[in-house]
Amino acid sequence: MAPTRAKLADGRDLLFFALPGHRPAPVTDRRPLPARDPDQSWLRYDQTTGQWVIVAARRQDRTYKPPPDQCPLCPGPTGLTSEVPAPDYDVVVFENQFPSLSGDGPAAPVPGDGFVSAPGHGRCEVVCFSSAHTGSFAGLEPAHARLVVEAWRHRTADLIHAPGIEQVFCFENRGEEIGVTLTHPHGQIYGYPYLTPRTAVMLARAREHRMRHGGNLFADLLAREVADGGRIVARTELFTAFVPFAARWPVEVHIYPNRFARNLLELGEEELDGFTRIYLDVLQRFDRMYEAPLPYISALHQYADTEAQADGYFHVELMSIRRSADKLKYLAASESAMDAFISDVTPEDVARRLRGLG
Amino acid sequence: MAPTRAKLADGRDLLFFALPGHRPAPVTDRRPLPARDPDQSWLRYDQTTGQWVIVAARRQDRTYKPPPDQCPLCPGPTGLTSEVPAPDYDVVVFENQFPSLSGDGPAAPVPGDGFVSAPGHGRCEVVCFSSAHTGSFAGLEPAHARLVVEAWRHRTADLIHAPGIEQVFCFENRGEEIGVTLTHPHGQIYGYPYLTPRTAVMLARAREHRMRHGGNLFADLLAREVADGGRIVARTELFTAFVPFAARWPVEVHIYPNRFARNLLELGEEELDGFTRIYLDVLQRFDRMYEAPLPYISALHQYADTEAQADGYFHVELMSIRRSADKLKYLAASESAMDAFISDVTPEDVARRLRGLG
DSSP: OOOEEEEOTTSOEEEEEOOTTOOOOOOOOOOOOOOOOTTSOEEEEETTTTEEEEEOGGGGGSOOSOOGGGOTTSBOTTSSSOSBOSSOOSEEEEEOSSOSSOSOOOOOOOOOSSSOEEEOOSEEEEEEOOSOSSOOGGGSOHHHHHHHHHHHHHHHHHHTTSTTOOEEEEEEEESGGGTOSOOSSEEEEEEESSOOHHHHHHHHHHHHHHHHHSSOHHHHHHHHHHHHOTTEEEEOSSEEEEOOTTOOSSEEEEEEESSOOSSGGGSOHHHHHHHHHHHHHHHHHHHHSSSSOOOEEEEEEOOOSSTTTTTOOOEEEEEEOEEETTEEOOOOHHHHHHOOOEESSOHHHHHHHHHTTO | OOOEEEEOTTSOEEEEEOOTTOOOOOOOOOOOOOOOOTTSOEEEEETTTTEEEEEOGGGGGSOOSOOGGGOTTSBOTTSSSOSBOSSOOSEEEEEOSSOSSOSOOOOOOOOOSSSOEEEOOSEEEEEEOOSOSSOOGGGSOHHHHHHHHHHHHHHHHHHTTSTTOOEEEEEEEESGGGTOSOOSSEEEEEEESSOOHHHHHHHHHHHHHHHHHSSOHHHHHHHHHHHHOTTEEEEOSSEEEEOOTTOOSSEEEEEEESSOOSSGGGSOHHHHHHHHHHHHHHHHHHHHSSSSOOOEEEEEEOOOSSTTTTTOOOEEEEEEOEEETTEEOOOOHHHHHHOOOEESSOHHHHHHHHHTTO
């Protein structure tokens, strides 16, 4: 089903994804929004690491923990109070009002020497999982969760070959512990104008692996994890969830399709259903670990069907900074300054615990 | 002045560094400490990134926010209450009781395929900046701060060519906001059995730069920063402190000696004095930014005089997650999952602010 398209008062796109039998009924966004700033952000190149950094100074003013009756993600039937001018919705996606990346333009240039910068072109979207202000992804009905997956898939299709976009990143940050400023269940999508550092490293590793062994790095690792078994959390005919051998976070689970695919577009209907099921399963296990829901980051690693990204294997990396009922892991000097991660738990212990929470 | 050496009850090293005229008087550590575990930690190799991860499961039990009268870093004149069995001290260094890395052994091996692990050999030391339970590095008298620098220098000399150690990392984590569990002013030193990922990337970039241009990457960047001037925070005859062009953190300052040196051992007495002065100056500016002291990470980037590390230029990278008086920056999905940093402030604004706080 194609989404219903609308525009917000300042021209931003708004897309409604509806469950069967539901018909979105957007109203006019009548808020007096400021005009969008075409120079919202800039990229700066760090010569010492070869990485781009996004400088988005206007984001300092973004919405910060509003009271529930002023939530900008709840439906706004009057068209005066919300980012979603409609009496109700199932799943919506709209362009972020405070984007780190925005506007059309070429991808980030190949950097020369000295101080190199470029406009922060790209795309930042918000995905509201449900019109209910409270709740979580883990609590969605399977058909509703499947609709979110459909929204991710639609947005990926739209953005993955858009001019200037090198990488499409669907993700969710959940929990005040990791800085979430709006509690209404939602995720985000970034369209970066460059390959992110972690993705670039993983693709380089995979290319090297293929040159040396002929196979796909991620497929080989998945096969090894399945053969070992000690870190498997859940496995279905179509998907496998495991704690990776060298997990960096106190809770870390990766979900792979059992068959190689680069992104959600390369999965069939049955696989998308299977993905929804195992993803809900893992998130529900997370929330059974402690009395309070687990704060987590969910990161969908998707790759384009291009020469540069050919070795990328679609998967989700879920991670949490909670290291016990009352303690968090902080990224201190070893992690933040040297990228050297230290884990306080063994991946096997975490996997055992999560297996028991199914 | 050579430090006074002692041993803790379980055999760990303890070193006293004293101000002129002070004579350390350690007493016997009479605590019934458990024997040290030679297998405290393991390294695991992440094939998807080419990075080692340290798994130190016993650290879950490490001392967590003890009440002030049970602080293990305060002097313990009875030899029964503290990690520092002595009536008083100026600066002490001792091996961490809950180390991420410990024991002698070869450096991390060159990893093959599949699940690769290795013993977590190396060294973790604690550096107590002062016997006073409250206070901070920024509040130390210059001569006392200079003694801490001397302790860093001594430990660097001891460890930088020790068998199995590839990188010596002196650092401070300050503030509960970044997870500090002991408030007594202290820093730490890690001797890693491998080159940390960030250091490896920086050295690779510097090597590339030298091949292409003949000069040193860091020296060239320093010269550019000085010529530009817009991000300079403080500059003396011997040292320069600036906010880097592509800063990743809400507050980030790098301090470089104006003359190329790889580590503290290659600095002369006058330079060590000058380093102490500018380091104190920057930390004092940090604490004037907001009503409460600024949480920060201080990371000393030191390099060995070896072929592999020849292009490394000694400097300190200071960073803070505080982005306003009442808000912190969290490393959410873009940073944690993709290593793609987004900054909410321009480096020029931060530099201007810090210049005004001198």
